[in-house]
Amino acid sequence: MNTNIDSIVIKEDSTIQEAMANLDKSGVRGVFVVGDGKKLFGVITDGDIRRALLSGKDLQTKVGEIMNTNMVTSTRQTPADQILDKMIKNGIQLIPIVDDKNVIVDVVLLQDLKTIPLSNPDITRKEIDLINQVLSTSTLSIGPRIKEFEQKVADYIGVKHAIAVNSGTSGLHLCVRSLGIKDGDEVITTPFSFIASANCVIFERAIPVFVDIDPRTLCIDPEKIEEKITSKTKAILPVHVFGHPCDMEKIMFIAKKHNLAVIEDACEAIGAEYKNKKVGSFGDCAVMAFYPNKQITTAEGGMVLTDNDNIACLCRSMRNQGRSDGGAWLSHTMLGYNYRMSELSAALGVAQIGRIGEILEKRENVARRYSDRLKNMKCVRIPYVSIDTKMSWFVYVIKLDDKLFSREQRDTVIKRLAVEGISCNNYFPAIHMEPFYAKLFSYRENDFPITEKVSGSTIALPFYNNLAGDDIDYVCDNLGKILCSAR
Numbered sequence: 001m002n003t004n005i006d007s008i009v010i011k012e013d014s015t016i017q018e019a020m021a022n023l024d025k026s027g028v029r030g031v032f033v034v035g036d037g038k039k040l041f042g043v044i045t046d047g048d049i050r051r052a053l054l055s056g057k058d059l060q061t062k063v064g065e066i067m068n069t070n071m072v073t074s075t076r077q078t079p080a081d082q083i084l085d086k087m088i089k090n091g092i093q094l095i096p097i098v099d100d101k102n103v104i105v106d107v108v109l110l111q112d113l114k115t116i117p118l119s120n121p122d123i124t125r126k127e128i129d130l131i132n133q134v135l136s137t138s139t140l141s142i143g144p145r146i147k148e149f150e151q152k153v154a155d156y157i158g159v160k161h162a163i164a165v166n167s168g169t170s171g172l173h174l175c176v177r178s179l180g181i182k183d184g185d186e187v188i189t190t191p192f193s194f195i196a197s198a199n200c201v202i203f204e205r206a207i208p209v210f211v212d213i214d215p216r217t218l219c220i221d222p223e224k225i226e227e228k229i230t231s232k233t234k235a236i237l238p239v240h241v242f243g244h245p246c247d248m249e250k251i252m253f254i255a256k257k258h259n260l261a262v263i264e265d266a267c268e269a270i271g272a273e274y275k276n277k278k279v280g281s282f283g284d285c286a287v288m289a290f291y292p293n294k295q296i297t298t299a300e301g302g303m304v305l306t307d308n309d310n311i312a313c314l315c316r317s318m319r320n321q322g323r324s325d326g327g328a329w330l331s332h333t334m335l336g337y338n339y340r341m342s343e344l345s346a347a348l349g350v351a352q353i354g355r356i357g358e359i360l361e362k363r364e365n366v367a368r369r370y371s372d373r374l375k376n377m378k379c380v381r382i383p384y385v386s387i388d389t390k391m392s393w394f395v396y397v398i399k400l401d402d403k404l405f406s407r408e409q410r411d412t413v414i415k416r417l418a419v420e421g422i423s424c425n426n427y428f429p430a431i432h433m434e435p436f437y438a439k440l441f442s443y444r445e446n447d448f449p450i451t452e453k454v455s456g457s458t459i460a461l462p463f464y465n466n467l468a469g470d471d472i473d474y475v476c477d478n479l480g481k482i483l484c485s486a487r
């Protein structure tokens with residue numbers, strides 16, 4: 001947004017000839033027509049001039065006669081990605097920034113617009129070739145790629161069964177059902193997660209019972225689990241938040257002691273390790289997710305993992321309308337769903353899991369560069385990684401010092417980063433404070449103070465495999481400037 005405004009504005013009583021000279025000098029394809037004090041009246045592009053001349057107007061015609069007054073404008077508060085969106089939708093290459101009196105204060109050119117998305121999938125020729133291969137067959141669902149993808153993920157995690165489904169949420173639902181969790185049962189889980197990890201319990205009319213988090217790992221605090229166990233508790237559902245493994249030793253110990261099942265929500269954590277063992281291989285069952293912001297993607301998709309033959313059999317049947325493997329197509333042995341993954345998604349998954357080593361390494365490098373840049377930045381806390389774990393970087397989430405920044409100030413920082421073209425997000429809002437949960441379970445502020453404090457101070461920065469070093473620097477430089485001026 002550094003273009004000199006004077007070079008692209010012209011007074012209403014100027015002529016077409018003057019407008020042409022202006023366009024020629026600025027090299028920009030449009031000129032804004034303004035009144036006194038740069039109040040914006042309209043715009044003319046080189047195309048408008050061409051059409052005016054062809055329709056018989058001459059070079060001395062006033063620009064006010066041919067200007068277009070139906071303009072797309074933005075304000076200083078409009079995030080860069082929304083400006084870019086407007087440009088693409090309207091097929092325009094420049095947008096004036098106006099104040100509340102419609103005075104032009106800046107201009108944004110398409111060529112200057114830098115936008116860094118929050119996430120960006122890493123799709124190579126290999127993925128495209130495998131998908132094209134599937135498209136050249138007649139088997140777009142229930143075919144060989146699903147089996148191949150399942151086997152590859154099972155081998156990678158080190159479990160006996162992998163059951164591909166159409167989302168992480170469906171996978172979690174199947175786990176809850178296959179463990180027989182039902183009306184009134186309780187499942188202990190975390191309020192600091194993506195909402196699906198608690199919703200899947202409610203799907204079966206069971207109750208998610210929240211336990212506050214460890215402020216460093218951001219995962220469920222195992223020290224607080226036992227006090228929430230009742231005669232109705234059936235399972236613990238730990239979430240490996242942001243790719244950081246939960247303390248699985250303590251969780252498995254408590255589960256065994258109280259005879260509880262464990263469903264690992266490893267949706268954000270493929271490849272993460274706790275004491276040299278991959279997450280997803282500890283509990284009775286586990287779920288991975290493959291939405292496009294995840295470490296590996298199938299566009300939409302998920303995978304149930306288990307060593308338990310019975311759980312595997314139930315999940316396979318329930319994802320496919322309750323059919324039994326090898327049974328007649330229209331014979332249904334139990335209540336089921338259509339949670340199947342397509343062959344196209346599975347092909348994408350096969351290519352991605354084949355590159356998992358390279359993908360996780362790239363993400364580790366991006367995280368390292370961020371940490372190097374941010375570790376000495378006052379008021380920023382970089383992500384914590386426990387000594388006995390290997391993180392699988394799903395997102396890069398910093399915390400602002402909550403003594404210096406309120407939740408509202410954090411939100412303002414996110415908005416100001418968006419204006420600079422940097423997409424960030426407030427991962428995660430506390431689940432118990434979501435209106436639906438607060439109402440259903442009568443939750444109040446301060447019920448889970450650590451979760452609330454953390455969720456009011458986190459910012460997920462742009463994070464993906466091929467995020468360039470220069471872009472990381474751009475994010476950190478802008479973050480530093482904004483934090484200095486926001487306090």
Ligand SMILES: Cc1ncc(COP(=O)(O)O)c(C=O)c1O
Pocket residue numbers: 166167168169170193194196197239265267268289290291301302
């Ligand atoms: C922790 C967690 N659980 C569950 C899910 C649900 O996965 P999906 O979006 O594939 O349904 C997600 C997805 O973001 C997640 O982050």
